[in-house]
Amino acid sequence: MSTTTGLGQSPYSVQVGVPAAVLKAKKVRRRLDLTLWEKLYVAEIVRGLVITSKHFFINMLGFIFPPAGKKRKVFTVYYPEEKLTLPSAYRGRPVLVAHADGSEKCVACGLCEKMCPAHAISIVAAEKAPGERYPARYTLDLGRCVYCGYCEEVCPKEAIVMSDEYQGLAQGDRNLLRFQKEQLLRPEGKVKTRLYFVRRIYSKWNY
Amino acid sequence: MELLIFYAFCVGAVVSALLMVTTKRPVRAAMSLVATMSFLAGLYALLNAHLIAVLQLIVYAGAIMVLFLFVIMLLNIEEKEGKLAKNVFFIQLAGTVVVGILMVAMVVVMNKIGAPVAGAAVDETFGTTKAVGWMLFTKYLLPFEIASVLLLAAIVGAVILAKRRIDNSKA
Amino acid sequence: MLADLIESLAKIVFIFTVNVGVFAPILGWVERKQSAVMQDRIGANRADILGFTAIGLFHSLADAVKLLTKEDFVPANANKFFHTLAPFIALVPAISAFAIIPFGGRYELFGREINLVIADLDVGILYVFALAGLATYGTVLAGWSSRSNWSLLGGLRASAQMLSYEVAMGLSIIGIIIVYGSLRLTDIGAAQENFFRWGIFLQPVGFIIYMTCAIAENKRIPFDIPEAESELVAGYFTEYSGMKFVMFWMAEFLEMVTISAIVTTLFFGAWHIPFVTDAMLLSWFSGFAGPNGAAALAMAVNIAVFFAKVSFFIWLQMTIRWTLPRFRYDQVMRMCWKMLLPLSLINLSITGLVVLLL
Numbered sequence: 001m002s003t004t005t006g007l008g009q010s011p012y013s014v015q016v017g018v019p020a021a022v023l024k025a026k027k028v029r030r031r032l033d034l035t036l037w038e039k040l041y042v043a044e045i046v047r048g049l050v051i052t053s054k055h056f057f058i059n060m061l062g063f064i065f066p067p068a069g070k071k072r073k074v075f076t077v078y079y080p081e082e083k084l085t086l087p088s089a090y091r092g093r094p095v096l097v098a099h100a101d102g103s104e105k106c107v108a109c110g111l112c113e114k115m116c117p118a119h120a121i122s123i124v125a126a127e128k129a130p131g132e133r134y135p136a137r138y139t140l141d142l143g144r145c146v147y148c149g150y151c152e153e154v155c156p157k158e159a160i161v162m163s164d165e166y167q168g169l170a171q172g173d174r175n176l177l178r179f180q181k182e183q184l185l186r187p188e189g190k191v192k193t194r195l196y197f198v199r200r201i202y203s204k205w206n207y
Numbered sequence: 208m209e210l211l212i213f214y215a216f217c218v219g220a221v222v223s224a225l226l227m228v229t230t231k232r233p234v235r236a237a238m239s240l241v242a243t244m245s246f247l248a249g250l251y252a253l254l255n256a257h258l259i260a261v262l263q264l265i266v267y268a269g270a271i272m273v274l275f276l277f278v279i280m281l282l283n284i285e286e287k288e289g290k291l292a293k294n295v296f297f298i299q300l301a302g303t304v305v306v307g308i309l310m311v312a313m314v315v316v317m318n319k320i321g322a323p324v325a326g327a328a329v330d331e332t333f334g335t336t337k338a339v340g341w342m343l344f345t346k347y348l349l350p351f352e353i354a355s356v357l358l359l360a361a362i363v364g365a366v367i368l369a370k371r372r373i374d375n376s377k378a
Numbered sequence: 379m380l381a382d383l384i385e386s387l388a389k390i391v392f393i394f395t396v397n398v399g400v401f402a403p404i405l406g407w408v409e410r411k412q413s414a415v416m417q418d419r420i421g422a423n424r425a426d427i428l429g430f431t432a433i434g435l436f437h438s439l440a441d442a443v444k445l446l447t448k449e450d451f452v453p454a455n456a457n458k459f460f461h462t463l464a465p466f467i468a469l470v471p472a473i474s475a476f477a478i479i480p481f482g483g484r485y486e487l488f489g490r491e492i493n494l495v496i497a498d499l500d501v502g503i504l505y506v507f508a509l510a511g512l513a514t515y516g517t518v519l520a521g522w523s524s525r526s527n528w529s530l531l532g533g534l535r536a537s538a539q540m541l542s543y544e545v546a547m548g549l550s551i552i553g554i555i556i557v558y559g560s561l562r563l564t565d566i567g568a569a570q571e572n573f574f575r576w577g578i579f580l581q582p583v584g585f586i587i588y589m590t591c592a593i594a595e596n597k598r599i600p601f602d603i604p605e606a607e608s609e610l611v612a613g614y615f616t617e618y619s620g621m622k623f624v625m626f627w628m629a630e631f632l633e634m635v636t637i638s639a640i641v642t643t644l645f646f647g648a649w650h651i652p653f654v655t656d657a658m659l660l661s662w663f664s665g666f667a668g669p670n671g672a673a674a675l676a677m678a679v680n681i682a683v684f685f686a687k688v689s690f691f692i693w694l695q696m697t698i699r700w701t702l703p704r705f706r707y708d709q710v711m712r713m714c715w716k717m718l719l720p721l722s723l724i725n726l727s728i729t730g731l732v733v734l735l736l
Binding site for chain 2: 457460499500501504505507508509510511512514515518519521522530533534537538540541544548561
Binding site: 048051053 | 412414415416417418419420586694697698700701702
């Protein structure tokens with residue numbers, strides 16, 4: 001994807017995404033007033049029925065005689081057995097990134113705590129050595145988290161990122177949704193794609 | 208067997224009619240009237256007048272009473288007990304007079320027709336759609352047409368009353 | 379006398395079993411599965427017994443168990459009597475309308491003439507309209523007695539809609555009655571033995587109007603404004619649960635079956651196979667089955683053909699339901715009074731003229 005910022009050009013023509021000339025979109029002609037033929041409804045309804053029943057019959061054929069070797073044409077995912085591979089842009093539950101030795105990258109600067117619009121993060125800072133801070137306690141209340149990703153955006157150390165985890169967020173007890181530091185720590189390898197994504201997407205703002 | 212059903216329908220019709228008159232809640236009264244109509248339809252059916260029975264259900268129970276209910280639901284959503292007017296006496300007097308006139312008219316009509324002969328043979332086609340239609344369009348054509356003109360006049364009147372007034376001053 | 383009673387009972391039991399025992403639960407499954415297949419999905423297939431899912435058929439069973447064991451909830455301020463009465467009023471016409479629909483011809487079996495219809499009434503199709511008129515009360519009372527704003531709005535919309543569409547529906551059928559000269563559905567069915575005398579060829583406009591009005595009468599999409607779940611939660615049956623909810627649900631499906639049966643009987647040759655008369659069936663079967671066996675086989679063929687046609691129209695209604703979006707309330711009313719009613723009147727007068735001239 002080529003992304004061009006408005007810098008250096010006219011400030012009013014900021015272009016994001018693929019330029020329109022590259023796209024070969026089908027032009028749709030939309031009229032607000034209907035012709036008499038369309039006002040009669042019946043023909044148009046039959047046209048709609050033909051489209052839907054075409055899907056019906058093709059799919060029925062596929063169900064009765066499954067085409068060998070071909071992947072089925074339905075878009076259903078059998079959820080607990082099958083899982084989608086989520087794109088790196090997906091913002092799941094925020095997690096803390098750990099060093100190779102298992103200690104957190106977080107330096108307890110408190111930026112995420114301040115930034116969080118839902119006040120879901122609370123940090124108790126402590127010092128390992130003089131001048132070297134770490135979070136003694138890092139509590140993330142997922143009952144409050146709105147998955148905005150501000151914490152990830154503001155973190156100077158890439159210590160908190162949005163993971164692709166979305167399970168286990170339905171609990172009968174709100175206290176179970178208060179995740180502690182130990183529950184949130186993930187090895188760096190697990191969130192690598194997201195880290196690359198974060199670097200790419202936020203770099204354009206030239207922080 | 209037929210007599211038993213007849214009496215069941217009769218009792219039902221009378222009881223629901225009484226309920227309709229005595230209850231003070233509009234929806235209940237309307238539903239009692241529906242029940243009365245349905246029982247009357249049953250009575251018609253027992254009299255071999257199937258077409259009339261079905262028409263009774265379609266027109267009175269199915270259409271007119273639904274409109275009644277519609278209006279009741281629109282106007283009086285809360286099931287309040289309806290208030291009677293203060294001057295009950297005149298209303299009662301008016302009711303008595305109207306019912307009296309109806310009674311007299313009925314007695315006159317009954318005397319003119321004469322009592323049905325007991326055990327009179329009823330034609331096989333009696334009460335069928337064909338027979339009723341034949342009667343309507345031959346023997347009773349004039350009353351039928353007059354009734355239809357009357358209904359047309361009522362429809363036109365209703366449309367004119369319900370129509371929005373067009374402001375002629377602007378045109 | 380006793381034989382008559384047994385014959386009627388057998389027919390009633392048969393129709394009741396087919397409608398309530400087969401169509402009503404199966405249609406719940408069909409609705410889910412067909413919508414899924416039409417939308418490139420798979421549909422309900424998780425309910426299983428010992429690992430067997432039977433392509434989702436057990437969902438009907440699971441539904442039944444769930445709904446029967448649910449709490450029967452009545453809102454605090456509701457009118458309990460009418461709240462309980464309403465689903466019955468909705469369900470009974472839907473079931474009993476099938477009484478006059480012929481599902482086969484007239485045959486001689488063991489010296490008895492057997493007419494494959496429960497009640498061959500002289501008023502015929504008018505009986506269905508009478509019942510449809512009464513079915514309105516179920517909806518209206520459910521809406522009113524629940525004492526909920528959603529229900530009341532649904533009930534109001536339903537009463538206006540059903541009343542309006544009854545008019546156009548009645549007028550659309552009169553064309554057919556004129557053509558065949560009878561109100562009896564058995565007569566109309568028997569008259570369609572000739573393929574070129576099927577109602578659809580004689581009254582195509584009447585078919586379209588009737589189908590539209592019937593779907594509107596049944597309050598299904600695209601005319602489901604009385605229950606419009608995106609506007610009114612569930613409309614007139616918002617406050618219903620458990621068994622009473624099932625009754626509304628069953629009434630809707632059974633009405634669908636009834637509509638299909640009436641469309642089949644009036645417009646699509648009833649129990650007849652195109653170009654095959656009942657006499658031909660009998661002569662084919664009597665070659666190897668004897669007169670009684672031939673009659674029985676012909677009956678079976680009649681019934682199978684009739685219900686195959688009914689199933690097709692149920693499929694058509696489902697397809698319409700999952701294809702079209704909902705009309706707005708004013709559009710529904712405008713369509714009825716300004717399009718369908720004049721159209722059916724024009725259709726009626728043209729039919730009358732043609733029949734008079736021919």
